[in-house]
Amino acid sequence: MPGEIILHGFWRSSCTWRVRTALALKKIPYTVKPVNLSSGEQFESPLLRLNPLAQVLRKYVPTLEIDGLILAQSIPIIEYLEETRKNQGAALLPKREDLRYKVRQISEAVNSGIQPMQNLSILNQVVKYTQEYGKINLDDTSVKKIKKYWASECIEKGFNALETILKESSGRFCVGDEVSMADCLLIPQVFNAATFKINIAKYPTIQKINEHCLTLEAFQISHPDKQPDKA
Numbered sequence: 094m095p096g097e098i099i100l101h102g103f104w105r106s107s108c109t110w111r112v113r114t115a116l117a118l119k120k121i122p123y124t125v126k127p128v129n130l131s132s133g134e135q136f137e138s139p140l141l142r143l144n145p146l147a148q149v150l151r152k153y154v155p156t157l158e159i160d161g162l163i164l165a166q167s168i169p170i171i172e173y174l175e176e177t178r179k180n181q182g183a184a185l186l187p188k189r190e191d192l193r194y195k196v197r198q199i200s201e202a203v204n205s206g207i208q209p210m211q212n213l214s215i216l217n218q219v220v221k222y223t224q225e226y227g228k229i230n231l232d233d234t235s236v237k238k239i240k241k242y243w244a245s246e247c248i249e250k251g252f253n254a255l256e257t258i259l260k261e262s263s264g265r266f267c268v269g270d271e272v273s274m275a276d277c278l279l280i281p282q283v284f285n286a287a288t289f290k291i292n293i294a295k296y297p298t299i300q301k302i303n304e305h306c307l308t309l310e311a312f313q314i315s316h317p318d319k320q321p322d323k324a
Contacts, residue, residue: 098123099158104320107208107281109155111167113315114277119174119182127322128154168204171274183311185274195268199258199275203282207251211244211285219243244289252286252296255279259298265305272309280306284317 100116100123102109116123157164160177164170175185186193209215220236223229231239262268267275283293283303293300306312317323 097158099126100124101126101128101156101158102154103128104317104323106154107285108167110281110284110315110317111277112155112157112170113320114280114311115171115174115185115274117311117315118185118272118277119178121174121178121181123157125321127320167278168200168274171277175274183272185272185277187268187271187273192268195262196273196275199255199262199267200278202251202255202258203275203278206254207248207282208285210247210251211289216240216243241289245291248282248286248289248291249295252291252299256296256298259302263298263302265302267302272306272311276302276306279303280312 098116098121100109100112102112102125104127155165155167155170157170159173164173171185186196220231220239223239224231259267264270266272267279279299280303283299286293293303307316313319
């Protein structure tokens, strides 16, 4: 239908979760079109192939159809939503320049410094190179241990840095007492950390923000467990 907003995503994708949360916070209605990354559906969709970076970055979701455009990559999508709908729902970027910088700093720390390092494609490459250059064959148990070790190491290093930043910038949320784009990125990453059995209590500021955000409806309805395509 004309004007319909369509989100192409995968229920378990943390990048898709970021955009779902932003849409909910901005009170923007949308239709979900699931893309099953587990079955390789992303390689068959003609729409997703319109994103020229997808093949290079291996990031096929989220993709958002809105305002006659096809948008890709979670941070540009969220910033587009804020810039085109400033007076709708929550403000995801603060008015003050210094606070906007802090929101973007935290967001980018998650987006480029933590999340990509624990992506399945990276974990598979780590196992591949370990076997090739170590000239060893790994059984399933060893593969799982290597993946967990690599992901946990990367996430914990990132969380150590984030905890330091958030101690200074946070109130109830990542930056002060107003929800922002930074929270949209942090909460899915905490969820990812938990899947690798990382003890979030080691990061009390991150834990506090996560617990508060999860009391809000926008984070609850965007949670992977609430998605129609959950396996």
